[in-house]
Amino acid sequence: MSRRLWKYCNKVFSCDSLIHQLQSVGFSKKYNAPLLASIFLLAMSLRLPSINAIELTFKNNRKSWRKLLVSKCLPSASTMERALGKIDVAGLRHINDAIVHKLRRNKAYRIDALSHGLMAAAVDGHETFKSRKRCCKKCLKRKITVNGRKVTEYYHRYAVCQLILAAIPVVIDIEPFLPHEGEVAAAKRMIIRILENHPRLIDVFSFDALYLDSTLLNMLDEHGKFWIVVLKQENRQAYADIDRLLKIQKPHALEVPDKNVLLWDFHDLVSWDNLDKPFRAVVSEEHWLEWTLDKQGKKIKEGKTSHWRWLTNMPTIYPDHFIYDFGHGRWNIENRGFNELTNQCHFDHPFHHQPNALLAMLWFISIAFILSYTFFNQNLKPQLRKLIQSRMQLVELLKQSLFESKLSLFTLSP
Numbered sequence: 001m002s003r004r005l006w007k008y009c010n011k012v013f014s015c016d017s018l019i020h021q022l023q024s025v026g027f028s029k030k031y032n033a034p035l036l037a038s039i040f041l042l043a044m045s046l047r048l049p050s051i052n053a054i055e056l057t058f059k060n061n062r063k064s065w066r067k068l069l070v071s072k073c074l075p076s077a078s079t080m081e082r083a084l085g086k087i088d089v090a091g092l093r094h095i096n097d098a099i100v101h102k103l104r105r106n107k108a109y110r111i112d113a114l115s116h117g118l119m120a121a122a123v124d125g126h127e128t129f130k131s132r133k134r135c136c137k138k139c140l141k142r143k144i145t146v147n148g149r150k151v152t153e154y155y156h157r158y159a160v161c162q163l164i165l166a167a168i169p170v171v172i173d174i175e176p177f178l179p180h181e182g183e184v185a186a187a188k189r190m191i192i193r194i195l196e197n198h199p200r201l202i203d204v205f206s207f208d209a210l211y212l213d214s215t216l217l218n219m220l221d222e223h224g225k226f227w228i229v230v231l232k233q234e235n236r237q238a239y240a241d242i243d244r245l246l247k248i249q250k251p252h253a254l255e256v257p258d259k260n261v262l263l264w265d266f267h268d269l270v271s272w273d274n275l276d277k278p279f280r281a282v283v284s285e286e287h288w289l290e291w292t293l294d295k296q297g298k299k300i301k302e303g304k305t306s307h308w309r310w311l312t313n314m315p316t317i318y319p320d321h322f323i324y325d326f327g328h329g330r331w332n333i334e335n336r337g338f339n340e341l342t343n344q345c346h347f348d349h350p351f352h353h354q355p356n357a358l359l360a361m362l363w364f365i366s367i368a369f370i371l372s373y374t375f376f377n378q379n380l381k382p383q384l385r386k387l388i389q390s391r392m393q394l395v396e397l398l399k400q401s402l403f404e405s406k407l408s409l410f411t412l413s414p
């Protein structure tokens with residue numbers, strides 16, 4: 001199975017040649033960057049939880065690893081940590097870019113069926129871990145109260161752009177927050193890079209209310225991109241304007257399974273004067289029933305309600321239910337992308353607490369996740385699919401087969 005996965009990665013994405021393009025500055029000939037990157041990619045596709053766990057598999061399967069990596073020597077935990085501290089993070093992003101584009105050319109995202117033919121991405125802040133004891137020079141700090149005492153907590157947070165409403169939830173880009181900077185500043189830096197590196201990749205950016213930032217939205221508009229932002233009461237002018245319109249305009253019903261949804265669509269609004277152009281607002285009122293337990297522990301159906309307001313620059317040729325889908329599509333990121341990345345792939349684990357190392361591991365985990373996700377979705381024959389029903393089962397099978405195969409997977413020569 002591992003041989004099949006690696007062959008697939010090389011055939012479809014030319015992974016081996018991409019890994020060889022990584023900068024080797026600061027690396028020795030014996031433990032070069034491609035060798036170390038291959039180890040991390042392989043270890044993350046096996047979902048190993050730490051550097052020590054990688055070192056342990058070297059000890060337990062020394063012969064197989066040597067054969068796999070075509071290398072007489074296997075790095076120690078401290079060599080791996082040093083390598084992560086200096087590995088070429090821009091090069092890792094480039095490997096991810098190549099995979100993202102190849103999947104698009106192969107029509108693997110199925111956007112025609114899932115997202116109205118538009119490439120949509122959500123931008124969010126993601127905190128990976130926190131500590132009250134250890135810090136590095138790029139740690140963010142905050143004061144928290146523990147047992148009545150104020151203490152400093154150190155943490156790292158990243159802006160992440162991930163595809164939504166697509167068959168494969170690829171991570172498009174990751175940008176660390178710098179100390180003393182807000183979420184929008186880091187996200188803006190990332191979005192500018194996305195627009196420069198991939199001017200035609202994404203059509204719609206979906207944000208939460210934190211991103212109601214007119215310079216960001218005006219910039220996206222100038223680049224011909226659509227944006228959708230959740231509106232909260234903090235933006236008083238626009239909120240009050242919509243309150244007034246809700247009283248005079250009638251909604252229409254939207255057909256959604258298991259939900260009653262009413263939609264309002266308001267165009268050519270100008271009540272937020274920091275925006276260069278008039279904007280559009282879509283409001284949804286949603287009612288549904290949910291199973292819950294009453295005070296006696298009996299299962300009952302309870303009525304639930306939610307109210308959403310989105311602002312957007314999407315013109316009216318795109319119906320309001322598109323905006324409803326893209327607005328709610330942000331939850332897709334939580335459910336499909338991040339849940340699995342954090343709960344099963346150790347996305348939040350600090351493999352080595354050093355700024356370059358932390359970012360590099362996020363890339364290794366994301367790339368390994370997408371490669372095995374795509375392999376699972378697209379490359380398993382029907383007979384195998386009966387045996388392997390989840391991605392977790394695929395990981396188990398990879399672990400078993402990797403050390404049995406006695407074959408060289410890599411063409412690396414240290």
Ligand SMILES: [Zn+2]
Nearest residue numbers: 135136138139
């Ligand atoms: Zn730190």
